[in-house]
Amino acid sequence: MPGKDPGPQIKDKDQYEALRDKGYSKQKSARISNSKGAEKRGGSSDDYADRTREEIYSEAKKADIKGRSTMTKKELIHALRNN
Template identity: 80%
Template sequence: MPRRDPGPSIKDKDQYEALRDKGYSKEKSARISNSQGAEKRGGKSGDYEDRSKQDLYTEAKKADIKGRSKMTKKELMHALRNN
């Protein structure tokens, strides 16, 4: 039996289908696959305190933070967290 696309609102379609195969309802499968899909995509901002100023500067450059060359490590951490 071909699988049907559950739609764009499902974030982890493979997990959704596996849950449906186990007998979970559409709603419960969607809820579980979406909540765990968010954890896979997201991430914490990182432990900036453990990183060097150069690493933080590189991240700030990628994020196009203005004035980064004159910032201290503490200012870079603040800018990255609030960007």
């Protein structure tokens, strides 16, 4: 798969390729690499600690974090940062 361009809609192509190499689907790899891309590029989003649990939960839902409904805010942050 290296060398194959996933297209202009992918914000973080290196992360996308790394996720694909791990066996993630194209859709999930795109969703994860795009949801974290704005933060890596200095977007206007605040630090996770400044967000509500519901906002963090929404990000976890976009990243398809399993078990998110029972996680605390701290656990959700950890899961998002280590996904």
